[in-house]
Amino acid sequence: MTGASQGSSTTLNRGYMSNSFTANENMNITSRLRGRELNNHCGGARFVSRNYINKSMLQQLRFEKELKGHSGCVNCLDWSEEGSLLLSGSDDTHAIVWDPFTYEQKETIHTAHTDNIFAVKFFPKTNNGIVATGAGDSNVYVHDLSHNVKVHGYSCSGRVKKIVATPIMPHNIWSASEDGIVREFDIRESPKSCTKNLIDLTPLCTPQISCKTLAINPVQPHLLAIGASDPFVRIYDRRMIISQNTSKLVNGGKRAFDPQTSESCVSYFAPGHLYIKHKEDQQRMRFLSATHVAFSPDGNELLVNIGAEQVYLFDLNSKKHTIFQSFPDNLSSASSSKSIPIPGQNKCPTPQVDDMELGSYLASIGKCPLPYSVTSYKGNRTLSPQAEELKEQANKLFGEKKFIQSISAYNAAIDIAPYSSVLYGNRAAAYLKRGWDGDVYAALRDCHMALSLNPSHAKAHFRMAKCLQELGQSMEAQACLADFKNCHSNYNNTTSCNMLDRAIKSCLKNARKQSTPAQQSTNDTNHNQASEIEAHLQGRSYDYKQRYCGHCNTLTDIKEANFFGPNGQYIVAGSDDSSFFIWERKTSNLVRVMHADSSIVNCLQPHPYICLLASSGIDADVKLWSPQPSKDENDNRVVKDSETYTMAMANQVRMNRDPFETLLYSVGVSVSDNPSGESAVPCTTS
Numbered sequence: 001m002t003g004a005s006q007g008s009s010t011t012l013n014r015g016y017m018s019n020s021f022t023a024n025e026n027m028n029i030t031s032r033l034r035g036r037e038l039n040n041h042c043g044g045a046r047f048v049s050r051n052y053i054n055k056s057m058l059q060q061l062r063f064e065k066e067l068k069g070h071s072g073c074v075n076c077l078d079w080s081e082e083g084s085l086l087l088s089g090s091d092d093t094h095a096i097v098w099d100p101f102t103y104e105q106k107e108t109i110h111t112a113h114t115d116n117i118f119a120v121k122f123f124p125k126t127n128n129g130i131v132a133t134g135a136g137d138s139n140v141y142v143h144d145l146s147h148n149v150k151v152h153g154y155s156c157s158g159r160v161k162k163i164v165a166t167p168i169m170p171h172n173i174w175s176a177s178e179d180g181i182v183r184e185f186d187i188r189e190s191p192k193s194c195t196k197n198l199i200d201l202t203p204l205c206t207p208q209i210s211c212k213t214l215a216i217n218p219v220q221p222h223l224l225a226i227g228a229s230d231p232f233v234r235i236y237d238r239r240m241i242i243s244q245n246t247s248k249l250v251n252g253g254k255r256a257f258d259p260q261t262s263e264s265c266v267s268y269f270a271p272g273h274l275y276i277k278h279k280e281d282q283q284r285m286r287f288l289s290a291t292h293v294a295f296s297p298d299g300n301e302l303l304v305n306i307g308a309e310q311v312y313l314f315d316l317n318s319k320k321h322t323i324f325q326s327f328p329d330n331l332s333s334a335s336s337s338k339s340i341p342i343p344g345q346n347k348c349p350t351p352q353v354d355d356m357e358l359g360s361y362l363a364s365i366g367k368c369p370l371p372y373s374v375t376s377y378k379g380n381r382t383l384s385p386q387a388e389e390l391k392e393q394a395n396k397l398f399g400e401k402k403f404i405q406s407i408s409a410y411n412a413a414i415d416i417a418p419y420s421s422v423l424y425g426n427r428a429a430a431y432l433k434r435g436w437d438g439d440v441y442a443a444l445r446d447c448h449m450a451l452s453l454n455p456s457h458a459k460a461h462f463r464m465a466k467c468l469q470e471l472g473q474s475m476e477a478q479a480c481l482a483d484f485k486n487c488h489s490n491y492n493n494t495t496s497c498n499m500l501d502r503a504i505k506s507c508l509k510n511a512r513k514q515s516t517p518a519q520q521s522t523n524d525t526n527h528n529q530a531s532e533i534e535a536h537l538q539g540r541s542y543d544y545k546q547r548y549c550g551h552c553n554t555l556t557d558i559k560e561a562n563f564f565g566p567n568g569q570y571i572v573a574g575s576d577d578s579s580f581f582i583w584e585r586k587t588s589n590l591v592r593v594m595h596a597d598s599s600i601v602n603c604l605q606p607h608p609y610i611c612l613l614a615s616s617g618i619d620a621d622v623k624l625w626s627p628q629p630s631k632d633e634n635d636n637r638v639v640k641d642s643e644t645y646t647m648a649m650a651n652q653v654r655m656n657r658d659p660f661e662t663l664l665y666s667v668g669v670s671v672s673d674n675p676s677g678e679s680a681v682p683c684t685t686s
Contacts, residue, residue, distance in 0.1 A: 052611050053611045072090045073619070075117060076089040076120045076603060085097055085099065085106065087131055089133055093116070094108060095131065100607075109131070111141055111143070112153075117133050117135045120163070128145070131145060138155055138160060140175050151187070157181070162211075163214075164216045180202040182198050182211060199241065204537075213292050219298060227292065229287070231289070232268050232270045237266070268540065269304070272324060273471060277471075287307075296568040297567060301568070304561070307554065309655070314544055315545040320542060321541075323444055381453070383417050390412050391410070398426070404649070411427075411588055411589050421449075432463065438549075440467050447460040447461070448464065458484075458488045465477050465484055475508070546585070551575035552576040552654045552655050559575075560574060571584075574604050578601065579596060579597075582594075595638075598618065
């Protein structure tokens, strides 16, 4: 197996899927070696850590080997600490330890599980001699490989979906299960004395809440990220958690939590549009949940794969609240004498506004944190020749209605010129035209950024009102449009402005008609299903930094997304269309798409030190992927550029299928309007 490839002497051009790479990224490994000899800028270990994955290697990434040994779907993978072994768990209730370099089975663990294995983990600092498995039978077992025996175990009250560990505490593991509880286990003591419920989500959330996934920060191991059966990811500080044995029992056995105590130990993260729409999605039988969470290698970012939605990246150090938290909380009461509170900023109310004077709208924009620190930027905002060329190419693609490619080109241009209001405004228009899940909110964020950079940007101002209207925020849209008319009176009588004005007024009129006392009572009942503290924490959720689109995640609840590279330069995720996707982390542009399963790819685990990927899914095998010398045209597993965008569009259609059709498809019944002609699913892992 080749851990690194010299690649081609010329950089392969994959169109706008790769335009965002810098000049250094375009250098192949031979050029980098020559540069090290001539300049001697970095030593051997540093050179290897920086260069074991780069663009040239990704362009050569291909199928290497199938590891056969399971007889059911392979639901989970884990590399050993030093990367010499690979552990897999399957529906066949067996776990296998592989040598990924000789492709041999080193050990087959015939576990005592009676249901599908969903989680496997090497214990760190044990010379790869102890592993843990978790399964659908609600049990976690610890196995001593040197004696091939089960040495520990404990039971949960729901399926075990994830097990994590950290070298800082090599004798401990943490498990997440569908009973809504994260448990901590110490193998040095007996199970009865050391198993404890560390975090229980059910007192704050509804009793039906379930933990789907779990991650531990590699740099700050006291931080645990929990993905649950809703669009909110919770990061707990284990040091701040008060023992649940000391909390007070109220309301039929539920435990009472102090709001300040809760806020000190947990932070919530969710894309802004999902925060305001997740209840509507539930009514449509479209249930969103986090299927995988992962911390970046430096511990500063969190990656989340949200079922029936996209993959999102959150910045843990520069926490940004959603755009909506800069808006007045209740514009309908603007005519009252009271000032309007801003969510999360109760001590800083907005100025009083008159019902006929909603024109001070832009004044509130600066209250929302921005993706860039524009207030402190003093440099030149003129586009460089390279950024100007990318902008012109993006505009041309937009005119040709190639909105996916256009957005990729704008992404590349913004990476070069992050302070150009024109680029943000243009990309917002492309998002609105493309219309994928989350695109309207992404366009709103871009309009917000464009206006922050240039408050006189008329198109961004108008598109912001349009985005708010499409997101169901009619009062905010009315305020934004009123301010637009005030600032740009020459547009007041245009067709677009009049149409948007009529649409907003119609929505507001219908909302008043539908808001009957009975409806209000129902809404209050639904709201009370979650505690007030939970509602408060959800309302203060932090927004995403970047998102990655193109894959499909609807049929299983164990689909992963992971960082790939020594600094997490790339993002990888599996998909329901039998493929896995690779994006550049910084720009979100697609770099590579590969066919990797006969049906669904669930697991993608990058090797910790070399350019090697392990994948698994519905097929009863594990596949290895590494740089290979063959050409793309000779490899039917490589998805061509011309097919990539078609696949991405089909995946967006698939994610918005009628829930009944999705249910039929998940049990192996073909759907007549299948956009990609895919075959029936032989089995499911969730």
